Amino acid sequence: MAEENLPRPAPVPHQRRIRYRGKNPRRFEDKYKEHGRDPETLAKVIASGKTPVGTHRPILVAEILAVLAPQPGDLAVDCTLGYGGHAQEILARIRPGGKLLGLDQDPVELPKTEARLRGLGFGAEVFTPHRSNFAGLPQVLAANATAGADLILADLGVSSMQIDDPARGFSVKLDGPLDMRMNPQRGQPAAALLQKISPAALGELLVSHADEPNAATLAPALAGQTFTTTRQLAEAVRDGLPRLGKADAELTVRRVFQALRIAVNDEFSALDALLRNLPGCLKSGGRAAILTFHSGEDRRVKRAFADGQRDGIYSETSDEVIRPTPEEQHANPRSTPAKLRWARRA
Numbered sequence: 001m002a003e004e005n006l007p008r009p010a011p012v013p014h015q016r017r018i019r020y021r022g023k024n025p026r027r028f029e030d031k032y033k034e035h036g037r038d039p040e041t042l043a044k045v046i047a048s049g050k051t052p053v054g055t056h057r058p059i060l061v062a063e064i065l066a067v068l069a070p071q072p073g074d075l076a077v078d079c080t081l082g083y084g085g086h087a088q089e090i091l092a093r094i095r096p097g098g099k100l101l102g103l104d105q106d107p108v109e110l111p112k113t114e115a116r117l118r119g120l121g122f123g124a125e126v127f128t129p130h131r132s133n134f135a136g137l138p139q140v141l142a143a144n145a146t147a148g149a150d151l152i153l154a155d156l157g158v159s160s161m162q163i164d165d166p167a168r169g170f171s172v173k174l175d176g177p178l179d180m181r182m183n184p185q186r187g188q189p190a191a192a193l194l195q196k197i198s199p200a201a202l203g204e205l206l207v208s209h210a211d212e213p214n215a216a217t218l219a220p221a222l223a224g225q226t227f228t229t230t231r232q233l234a235e236a237v238r239d240g241l242p243r244l245g246k247a248d249a250e251l252t253v254r255r256v257f258q259a260l261r262i263a264v265n266d267e268f269s270a271l272d273a274l275l276r277n278l279p280g281c282l283k284s285g286g287r288a289a290i291l292t293f294h295s296g297e298d299r300r301v302k303r304a305f306a307d308g309q310r311d312g313i314y315s316e317t318s319d320e321v322i323r324p325t326p327e328e329q330h331a332n333p334r335s336t337p338a339k340l341r342w343a344r345r346a
């Protein structure tokens, strides 16, 4: 057969490489596009211990499922829906007949997560998203005409999508506006808080929200100043403590960011309200699991569960805190500080 008559292989569609400088994407937008389109790239990013941008890797999933024991027909509440990583596992276990109410105060990420979960086949009969602060959980339950839940999960703090998007202003590494609000439609950005706060109040805040050992030195250097970007604030922290080594300086920057984030989002008030309301939101025998990421949160949960057990509100609570295994910490470094506690309603 003449060569020109041989059947030709089907042409492989040409995929244009996304354009950026260098070998790997650095900017959030480039990473977002790159990771979004190629499952192989996604797998490589996860295997390297990183979280692909625009996603969140759920922490202590098996342990949380063991504690909450979701069953078909259960009414479940995920107070911190995020990417829906935990929710999707619970949803798969409460069908048929169950329902999950997914709360999140973030108006940017919630619609994306709703679309993702709907795409996985979780329709309105099993999943209802609510844009709400979890401090308002009793109202959300009342709006759904439910007396109490079989299981309630709260995975505190910020999601990877929020941290990795520089426009949200949480990132220590990437420059962006100094905002840090999980709900950008409420409250004031971190820049405004820093501009108005007194050195004494900032000193107290750095200690109470992040156990910052250098609070007395940093507070007068940062309070009342105008920082418009995350990088400006990070540099001011490093400049304020010139004698610290690089690693300690970076830890300090992280603690300052954590303290401001907690203040901007009023996180301790919301957690206190949740812990107060929790017994009234659970059916008898219902389980609650709370995942915390720093001592200020864990102290509150530990005390509320211990007091509840002493007063007969909870029949059982976790004796010991549950931590991610070394394997999980290695595979997902963002899981490292996580602590899980649980309680069962009497």
Ligand SMILES: C[S@@+](CC[C@H](N)C(=O)[O-])C[C@H]1O[C@@H](n2cnc3c(N)ncnc32)[C@H](O)[C@@H]1O
Binding pocket: 056, 057, 058, 059, 079, 080, 081, 082, 083, 084, 085, 086, 087, 103, 104, 105, 106, 109, 132, 133, 134, 135, 155, 156, 157, 158, 159, 160, 182, 270, 271
């Ligand atoms: C750590 S992420 C949860 C991730 C989720 N478990 C998953 O597997 O994808 C925390 C989420 O809770 C939300 N959040 C934090 N505090 C909240 C509050 N007080 N009320 C409602 N949502 C809150 C954040 O906006 C964020 O999306």
